[in-house]
Amino acid sequence: MGRLEGKNVLITGASSGIGEACAKEFAKSGSNLILTARRIELVEKLGKEFSQKYPSIKIFTYQLDVREKAKVDQLVAALPSDLKNIDVLVNNAGLVIGADKIENVTTETIDTIIDTNVKGLLHVTRTILPIMKERQKGHIINIGSVSGTQVYANGGVYCASKHAVDAISRTLLLELVDTPIRVTQINPGMVETEFSVVRFGGDKAKADKVYEGLQPLTGEDIAEIIVFAASRPDHVNIADVLVYPVNQG
Numbered sequence: 001m002g003r004l005e006g007k008n009v010l011i012t013g014a015s016s017g018i019g020e021a022c023a024k025e026f027a028k029s030g031s032n033l034i035l036t037a038r039r040i041e042l043v044e045k046l047g048k049e050f051s052q053k054y055p056s057i058k059i060f061t062y063q064l065d066v067r068e069k070a071k072v073d074q075l076v077a078a079l080p081s082d083l084k085n086i087d088v089l090v091n092n093a094g095l096v097i098g099a100d101k102i103e104n105v106t107t108e109t110i111d112t113i114i115d116t117n118v119k120g121l122l123h124v125t126r127t128i129l130p131i132m133k134e135r136q137k138g139h140i141i142n143i144g145s146v147s148g149t150q151v152y153a154n155g156g157v158y159c160a161s162k163h164a165v166d167a168i169s170r171t172l173l174l175e176l177v178d179t180p181i182r183v184t185q186i187n188p189g190m191v192e193t194e195f196s197v198v199r200f201g202g203d204k205a206k207a208d209k210v211y212e213g214l215q216p217l218t219g220e221d222i223a224e225i226i227v228f229a230a231s232r233p234d235h236v237n238i239a240d241v242l243v244y245p246v247n248q249g
């Protein structure tokens, strides 16, 4: 029996990209899944696909905008009793919009990015962590970015948000040092997902230009690393992973 078989895994932003790929990898490993995102129809479709392919796993879908604190608060109560004990939380939901110089950046850009990438991640984490502390087991996996390790012009808000994610992961590591709960931060470079299209407000031609001259990572590349980290023996914590496509400077 694999180490992830029967584990309850909660993924935010499971409707596309890295989150969707991650859901597939965990399903393949026999984990039960709590799939959340705003686009509930997409996670429900995924849930149905997995139920047919892997009939032994349990799946629960929940429409969640991580910015809505009340919805985050209701999540635990909404979980079926056999899925309440979350073993792995993948804090993946995130986005970038409105890249611009800090002097030009809009209030909407600031609020959307910080509310999703930072405050949303904090809300979800503080909601799920007590379950892990009570059981003295669990694993929090935060999806950061290379933008949390470096900065670039016109990316001030997104970089600030991912630096904040890095700070949260490192703080959690310290705060949980006396517990068996693990904390992993994954920092991907360029991954070809809807992310780039969202970044350019739906302009696919602009989005495609980002990947010119290199072969971007895929959601599956990142998902395999996440599942690898989650499936290590209990005493092994992969704290930090930085993963670039070859040729990304």
Ligand code: NDP
Residues within 6 Å of the ligand: 012, 013, 014, 015, 016, 017, 018, 019, 036, 037, 038, 039, 040, 064, 065, 066, 067, 092, 093, 094, 095, 096, 116, 120, 143, 144, 145, 146, 187, 188, 189, 190, 191, 192, 193, 194, 195, 196, 198, 219
């Ligand atoms: P996608 O756009 O494909 O996926 C983003 C996911 O986040 C979607 O499932 C979306 O679901 C969800 N999401 C966005 N806003 C919210 C919200 N308010 N509440 C709940 N869910 C939300 O992009 P990726 O898969 O690439 O992005 C996943 C993570 O990876 C993000 O944190 C991103 O910052 C990070 N990352 C991505 C990189 C890349 O190059 N692609 C590089 C480095 C890091 P829905 O719209 O249905 O709510």
